Amino acid sequence: FERTAGFADALGGLAQTADGTVWVTDPTVGYRRLTGTPDDAPPPTLQGRGLRLVVDRKGSLWIGTGGQGLWRFRAAGGAGAPLERSTSLTGLLGDGIYSLLEDRSGNIWAGTTEGLNRITPRTIEQVIDLGLVRGLQVDPGGRVWIGTVNKIVTHLPGPSSPRLEVPLAAEARSMAADEHGVWVAAGDGLYRVDREGRLTRVTLPASSRLTSVDAIVADRRGGLWVSAGSQVVHWSGAEARPLELPAAVRDAQVTAQFVTTEGKAWFAFSNGQVVVAGADGTVDLLPAGSGKPIVYRAMADDGGGRLWMGGDGGLT
Numbered sequence: 001f002e003r004t005a006g007f008a009d010a011l012g013g014l015a016q017t018a019d020g021t022v023w024v025t026d027p028t029v030g031y032r033r034l035t036g037t038p039d040d041a042p043p044p045t046l047q048g049r050g051l052r053l054v055v056d057r058k059g060s061l062w063i064g065t066g067g068q069g070l071w072r073f074r075a076a077g078g079a080g081a082p083l084e085r086s087t088s089l090t091g092l093l094g095d096g097i098y099s100l101l102e103d104r105s106g107n108i109w110a111g112t113t114e115g116l117n118r119i120t121p122r123t124i125e126q127v128i129d130l131g132l133v134r135g136l137q138v139d140p141g142g143r144v145w146i147g148t149v150n151k152i153v154t155h156l157p158g159p160s161s162p163r164l165e166v167p168l169a170a171e172a173r174s175m176a177a178d179e180h181g182v183w184v185a186a187g188d189g190l191y192r193v194d195r196e197g198r199l200t201r202v203t204l205p206a207s208s209r210l211t212s213v214d215a216i217v218a219d220r221r222g223g224l225w226v227s228a229g230s231q232v233v234h235w236s237g238a239e240a241r242p243l244e245l246p247a248a249v250r251d252a253q254v255t256a257q258f259v260t261t262e263g264k265a266w267f268a269f270s271n272g273q274v275v276v277a278g279a280d281g282t283v284d285l286l287p288a289g290s291g292k293p294i295v296y297r298a299m300a301d302d303g304g305g306r307l308w309m310g311g312d313g314g315l316t
Contacts, residue, residue, distance in 0.1 A: 004034065007024075009027035011025060012050060012053075013051065013053035013063075013100075014034075015055045015061060016055065017055050018055075018059055018075075021033060022034040023055075023061060024050075025063070027049050028047055029046065029047055029048075029050075030046065030068070031050045031053060031063045031071075031073075046071075046083050046085070047068070048065035048066070048068030048069075048071070049065055049066035050063055050065055051064050051096075051098060052064035052097055053100070054100040054101065054102055054108070056102045056106070057102065058074075058075075059075035060073060062102075062108060064098065064100050065095070066096050067095050067096055068085070068087070068095060069090075069092055069095045069097070070085070070087075070092060070110050070119075071083055071086075072084045072086075088114075091117075092110070092117055093114040093116075094113040094115065095112070097110050097112055098111055098113070099111035106121050127155075130148055130153060131148050131149060131150070132148060132149050134148060134149065134172055135147035135172055135175045137175045137176065137177035139178060139179060139182070140178070143155070144156075145175055145182040147172030147173075148171075149171045149172070150167065151165050151172075152165070152166040152168060152172060152199075153165050153166075154195075164197045166193050168184070168186055168191070169186070169188060170186040170187035170188040170189075171187050172184050172185070172186055173185045173186060173187065173213075173214055174213075174217075176216045176217055176218040176224060178222075180195065181194040183202075183216055183218070183224060185213040185216045186213075189201060189203075189213060190202040190203075190204060190213045204226070204240050207241070208226070208233045210226065210231060210233055213227075214227055214228045214254070215227045215228075215257060217257045217258060217265070219234065219263065220259055220261070220263050221279070222237070223235055223236035223237065225257060225259065225265050225277075226240075227254040227257060229253055230245075230249070230250060230251060230252055230269075232245065232254060232267060234265075245275060246275065246283065246285040248271075248285055249269045249271065249275060252273065253269065253270040254269060255268050255296060255297050256297050256299050258299035261301060261303075263279040264276055264277065264278055265277040266299060268295070268296035268297070268309065271293065271295075272288065272293025272294055272296075273286070274296065289316070294311045294313055294314045294316065295312045296309040296311035296316070297311045297312070
């Protein structure tokens, strides 16, 4: 055993961060390194009697004080990161923190003289100035493409990333993003927006037999599946090939479409029928289930070989 000097008060808490630094409570400035230089101490304007310490799973240090509330030092912010503070003025039941615990869900529990508090990590960032959002896509680089009733907005990961807005003359009905930008099906046609924000109108060849575009989905091979009403077209840039649909769905409207990681295109119709088109050109009508037909309006691949479909009255 080796005795460590320099403590003028009873030690209320010990904690070690991932870099091996040991932190201790301090009766004057709340907390400090067990060893180090005076520069390692918190700013002198933040003073309080430290009682408890916890290092959470993100590496942040939580300090419970005897009258100055709960403090947090975000380790990811480096030495210059500000010390955050929560007191009875911002929601704590009391300013004396006598017990601290992080649970397995990442919540911090703080026991005070007036009761128990739970601090829950906030994982939602609100963006409230976009108007009515009709579509979302994420490209391979992590850029988020947002479609509204009158524009396309791009949002890059990070708190201070610039926003790019591209006006549209009509409402964005559907989008399909790739590494070069995003395809947009609007009320008056098909558009392409590149990563610099340049908008180009795309004219489908006459072979598509389409007069409008309702929805699009990328085929994972550089092309698009385009639908309008009861028509489905595969467009590869060089040609547009209408899909020969089974008779059971020729008078129904497409309500949802999805392409799996294997490249199969799934189409749901307003009469509850589902059609699967393979990359080899095969078209299959899935057998209808028992009971009342479900009109599917959303599809998702869970990554485990299963496709989930949700709609009016059920989940399949």
